[in-house]
Amino acid sequence: MNEHLEQHLILASGSPRRKELLENLKVPFNVMITNVDETISEGTGPEKAVQQLARKKAVHIAGSFPDSFIVAADTVVVLDGDILGKPKDEQEAIRTLGRLSGRTHHVYTGVSIIKGKKERIFHTATEVTFYDLSGEEIQKYAETGEPLDKAGSYGIQGLGSLFVKEIKGDYYSVVGLPVARLLRELREIGFTI
Numbered sequence: 001m002n003e004h005l006e007q008h009l010i011l012a013s014g015s016p017r018r019k020e021l022l023e024n025l026k027v028p029f030n031v032m033i034t035n036v037d038e039t040i041s042e043g044t045g046p047e048k049a050v051q052q053l054a055r056k057k058a059v060h061i062a063g064s065f066p067d068s069f070i071v072a073a074d075t076v077v078v079l080d081g082d083i084l085g086k087p088k089d090e091q092e093a094i095r096t097l098g099r100l101s102g103r104t105h106h107v108y109t110g111v112s113i114i115k116g117k118k119e120r121i122f123h124t125a126t127e128v129t130f131y132d133l134s135g136e137e138i139q140k141y142a143e144t145g146e147p148l149d150k151a152g153s154y155g156i157q158g159l160g161s162l163f164v165k166e167i168k169g170d171y172y173s174v175v176g177l178p179v180a181r182l183l184r185e186l187r188e189i190g191f192t193i
């Protein structure tokens, strides 16, 4: 019997990118959308913040599925110590992109895995450097709508790729899910893959 049929994987995320990336594992899974409050309390560092939020999303689903492996993640961009989440509108996206222009920032992704009483939690940090961006470039990009549902107001996998001069770390972590690390952590918690 296919052992994958005996273990149930759930992605607790509404992000289409996370779903696509998890498909690379080539195991069946279900997607469940979580709706948790993503406010980060004052003074919380990005490493802790992304882990806490990822765990909150996983816990939200885990109670109802104690026999399943629940995976959830959270991604933020950090510049000059400021945590930049998803912009609330086009104007905020334009301001954020102006700040990221010509600079190096960090993308933190936290991942939580819960299986009954067992848990794994980790985060990754990736360094991304942008080319200088003109006001016109930023304006045009913001008008595409691509920044709106993305931390730091850009998508490295989309038109935002045209801004990236250098990246140090896991590309997939910037997109929202460090899949290679996740695979290894899933094995550690007893998922056969």
Ligand SMILES: Cc1cn([C@H]2C[C@H](O)[C@@H](COP(=O)(O)OP(=O)(O)OP(=O)(O)O)O2)c(=O)[nH]c1=O
Residues within 6 Å of the ligand: 012, 013, 014, 015, 017, 018, 033, 034, 038, 057, 073, 074, 075, 076, 077, 086, 107, 149, 150, 151, 152, 154, 155, 156, 157, 160, 174, 175, 176
């Ligand atoms: C920096 C960056 C972020 N992002 C995305 C990944 C995440 O979907 C999003 C950050 O918001 P998150 O709150 O981490 O995730 P989400 O609200 O989209 O989905 P869910 O909470 O249901 O899992 O930004 C990209 O797609 N590309 C990028 O280059």
